[in-house]
Amino acid sequence: MGDTLKRIVYPPLGIAVTIALWHWYCVEFKVPTAVLPTPGQVLQAAIARYDLLLSEAWVTLKETLYGFALAFALGVPIAVAVATSRTLNLTFYPILIALQSVPKVALAPILLVWLGTGFESKLAIAWLVAFFPIVVDTAAGLAATPRELVELARSLRASRLQIFTKVQFPAALPFVMAGSKVAVTLAVIGAVIGEFVGSSEGLGNLLLTATSQVNAPLAFAALFALAGLGLLVYGAVVLIEWLLHPWLPPAAREH
Amino acid sequence: MAHAASFGELEHVRKVFEPEALGRGAREPLVALDDASFAFAEGELVTLLGPSGCGKTTLLRIIAGLISSSGGTVHIRGRPVTGPQPDFGFVFQTPNLMPWRTVLDNVLFPMEILRRRDAAARKRALELLTMVGLEGFGGARPHQLSGGMQQRAALCRALVHQPSLLLMDEPFGALDELTRMEMNDLLLDIRARTRATVVFVTHSIAEAVYLSDQVLVFSKRPATIVERIGVDLGYPRSAAMRYTDRFTQLERQASRALGVLHGNAAQTAAA
Numbered sequence: 001m002g003d004t005l006k007r008i009v010y011p012p013l014g015i016a017v018t019i020a021l022w023h024w025y026c027v028e029f030k031v032p033t034a035v036l037p038t039p040g041q042v043l044q045a046a047i048a049r050y051d052l053l054l055s056e057a058w059v060t061l062k063e064t065l066y067g068f069a070l071a072f073a074l075g076v077p078i079a080v081a082v083a084t085s086r087t088l089n090l091t092f093y094p095i096l097i098a099l100q101s102v103p104k105v106a107l108a109p110i111l112l113v114w115l116g117t118g119f120e121s122k123l124a125i126a127w128l129v130a131f132f133p134i135v136v137d138t139a140a141g142l143a144a145t146p147r148e149l150v151e152l153a154r155s156l157r158a159s160r161l162q163i164f165t166k167v168q169f170p171a172a173l174p175f176v177m178a179g180s181k182v183a184v185t186l187a188v189i190g191a192v193i194g195e196f197v198g199s200s201e202g203l204g205n206l207l208l209t210a211t212s213q214v215n216a217p218l219a220f221a222a223l224f225a226l227a228g229l230g231l232l233v234y235g236a237v238v239l240i241e242w243l244l245h246p247w248l249p250p251a252a253r254e255h
Numbered sequence: 256m257a258h259a260a261s262f263g264e265l266e267h268v269r270k271v272f273e274p275e276a277l278g279r280g281a282r283e284p285l286v287a288l289d290d291a292s293f294a295f296a297e298g299e300l301v302t303l304l305g306p307s308g309c310g311k312t313t314l315l316r317i318i319a320g321l322i323s324s325s326g327g328t329v330h331i332r333g334r335p336v337t338g339p340q341p342d343f344g345f346v347f348q349t350p351n352l353m354p355w356r357t358v359l360d361n362v363l364f365p366m367e368i369l370r371r372r373d374a375a376a377r378k379r380a381l382e383l384l385t386m387v388g389l390e391g392f393g394g395a396r397p398h399q400l401s402g403g404m405q406q407r408a409a410l411c412r413a414l415v416h417q418p419s420l421l422l423m424d425e426p427f428g429a430l431d432e433l434t435r436m437e438m439n440d441l442l443l444d445i446r447a448r449t450r451a452t453v454v455f456v457t458h459s460i461a462e463a464v465y466l467s468d469q470v471l472v473f474s475k476r477p478a479t480i481v482e483r484i485g486v487d488l489g490y491p492r493s494a495a496m497r498y499t500d501r502f503t504q505l506e507r508q509a510s511r512a513l514g515v516l517h518g519n520a521a522q523t524a525a526a
Contacts, residue, residue, distance in 0.1 A: 148351040151321055155339045156368040156416075166367065170355045 037217040042224065045217035052206070053225050059202040061229055063119065063191035067126025068184050068233070074127075075134030075183075076176065082135075083142035084164070093139075100132040104190070108197045122194035122202070129190035130183035134176070141175025142168050177241045184237050188230045203229070261294035262452055263318070263420070268292070268327035270313050286477035287313045290327070293471055293480060300446060300453040302463040304509060305473030311456045312424050314478070318454060319343055319422050331420060341369060344413030344451075346426040350405035352397035352412075358384070359393035362411045369416060376415065383411040386448070387441060403434040407441070414449065421446075421453045427462070436494065439465055443492060460513070464505045465492060472512040482512035 019039045025031065026038040033041060046053060082089045082096070108125050115121040145168045153163045195204025203226050210219035270288040274281040287310040295301045303311040316322045318329055320339045329336040344365075352361045359380055366376040384393055387407040389400075397405055406426060413421060423442075427435045439462060446453060457463050463470045470484040486505060488496060496502055510516035 146351055148347045148349070149353065152345060152347075152351065152364075153368060155319055155321055155343065155345050156341045156365050157339050158368045162368055166364075167353070170353065173355070 034214045034216050037220055041217040042220040045215075046221040046224070049218060049221065053203075053221060056201060056203045056206045056222070057225050057229055060188070060191050060195065060204065060226070061233070063122040063126050063194065063202065064184070064187045064229070064233055066123050067190060068130045068180075068187040070123070070127045071130035071134055071183055071187070072180065075131050075179075076138055079135045079138035079142065080164070083139045084160075084168075096132070096135060100136065104129045105193055108193050112194075112198045117198040117200065121197075122191050122199065125194040126187040126190035130187040133179045133182040133186065135179075137175045137179025137182075138172060141172030144175070145171040173244065177237070177244070180237050181234065181241075184233045185230060188226070188233060192226065262297040262299070262332060263454075264294045264328075264330045265314075265318070266292050266328050266330075268314065268317060268329060269325045270310065270317060270322075271325040288317075288324075289477035289479050291473075291478070291480055292327075293483065295452070295454070295469060297452055298450050299468045300443075300455060300466055301469045301471065302455045302457055302467040303471050303473060304457060304460065304463040304513070305478060306475055306513065307458055309473050309476050310478035311473050315422050315424050315454060315456050318420075319345055340420075342416070342419050344416070344418035344421045346406075346409055346413045346421070346423040348425045348428055350397070350402070350409040352405055352408055354397055356397075357393065358389065358395050358397065358400065358408050361397065361408060362393075362415050364412060365416045371416070379417075380411065380415050383414055384408070386445060387411055403430050403438065406430065406438065410442070410445070414445070414451070417449075419452065421451045423453060423455045425456050425458065428457070428459075435459075435462070440492075440494075442466065443490065447490065460506050460509045461497065463509060464488075464502060465497065470505075470509060472509055474514075482508070484508055484512070 023039050026036055037045075078092075078096075082093050104125065107128065108121075111124045111128075112121045115124055149167050149171065150163060153167050158166070191202065192204035192207075195202040196208060199205045203222050207219055207222040207226070210216070210222060268288060268291045269286075272285040272287055274284055277285060291314055293301075303314060305311045313322070317324045318331075318336065320336045320343075323337075331340070352358070353364070356364070359377075362380040362383065363372055363376060366372040366380075381393060384390060387410060389404060389407055389411070392400065392404070392408075397408070400408065406429075410426070413423075427438045430438060442453075443466065445451070455463075455466060464484075464486060467486050470486060471480050472482040472484065473479070474481045484505060488499075488501060488505075507516060
């Protein structure tokens with residue numbers, strides 16, 4: 001079998017085998033639906049309630065994307081500030097690193113008190129978890145700019161702005177993208193945690209409600225919807241990375 | 256004392272790195288360069304030859320104006336060098352091309368910084384690429400080129416703004432022997448065409464003798480100039496010259512100055 005054919009055939013085959021095993025396990029051991037529904041039951045629930053799943057997914061998606069966008073919009077300039085100014089670096093980088101080690105999940109109840117059970121608290125948690133990977137990776141990328149390239153620009157009396165836009169930022173871009181991939185995945189988790197702690201909508205909320213009503217097929221459908229959402233946002237970042245690919249060196253693109 | 260009509264003049268240049276600049280653990284200041292004086296004429300190719308880590312790269316950076324000296328003066332064309340000089344070209348040990356730019360855009364980088372990127376600059380960049388044998392590679396990405404080809408592109412980048420002085424820091428040290436010899440001939444060819452003045456750092460005795468009008472031999476740190484060797488081989492040079500008696504004599508002289516060959520001149524000449 002050719003390698004291309006293998007690539008096309010094997011992954012769906014793996015999924016099919018997993019689903020078949022799952023189904024066989026449920027039927028063979030007569031597992032109660034409330035504990036583990038069969039794949040068929042999950043699919044049925046998903047089809048029956050697809051409008052509900054979509055509208056809840058839309059809420060979670062918005063929380064994720066706004067949180068990520070805010071993290072990016074604030075994280076990159078802050079990373080630039082700490083990477084280019086020694087004063088700012090010495091003053092704020094230790095605080096940033098210390099804050100990073102705080103389990104962000106633990107802040108969720110506090111944020112809920114501050115911001116209420118609406119959209120804002122979810123946005124804040126999603127932002128918070130996505131923020132640090134972007135700052136840390138961008139700062140690391142800026143610091144990793146080859147010294148000789150900066151010297152080359154300096155030898156031509158380039159301005160600081162020229163050095164930043166033409167040398168440091170492009171050199172850091174693979175790191176920014178790597179940080180973004182981690183951040184967007186974390187943003188989904190942040191949004192769901194926010195919904196768990198206190199919310200009346202979103203996939204996280206649906207998952208909680210369905211479980212409390214012993215509606216396992218719907219809970220599983222919500223779980224799959226969340227997985228799909230995670231893949232979607234991750235895929236979007238990978239797509240952006242690919243569109244930028246002339247900028248990125250091949251080594252950075254591979255992983 | 257340097258000659259008044261010289262293109263470049265260095266007088267008693269010193270460089271001491273203070274402990275704070277050396278990072279943790281350092282208590283004593285490090286004397287990287289102790290009293291270097293020499294001069295070179297326009298169009299000359301001068302080589303700074305010395306053991307690795309002896310401070311010759313530091314001296315090259317001082318000439319480039321990238322770092323300041325701790326004492327002494329550097330004059331190029333009669334003007335003191337106190338900061339970066341946009342009309343110098345610099346080639347590093349490694350090509351350091353920007354992976355996100357095409358080869359042509361890499362070569363044009365200095366013109367972009369100097370805000371002189373126009374049709375004429377593009378034409379010159381393409382001519383340089385042709386001169387170094389990279390015709391048709393302008394649109395390629397650096398990673399598609401071999402190490403030697405990348406260093407050729409880096410050479411074009413250093414020459415694109417028609418610098419008055421070309422500074423080269425062990426540019427061929429990372430290449431294999433055959434490529435290195437090829438690059439030596441290429442450099443001499445480019446230098447003959449552009450009439451560039453070159454200061455070249457190397458730790459290869461053969462490379463120093465083959466390329467230069469003048470070889471300055473440096474001691475171990477703290478570096479001082481222990482010998483000045485005028486190379487009277489004449490240009491153009493060819494691989495056959497490497498096997499002449501005069502070439503061997505000059506190599507022997509440099510080896511003795513470096514301290515890698517002992518004994519007096521008569522003995523080694525007879526050997």
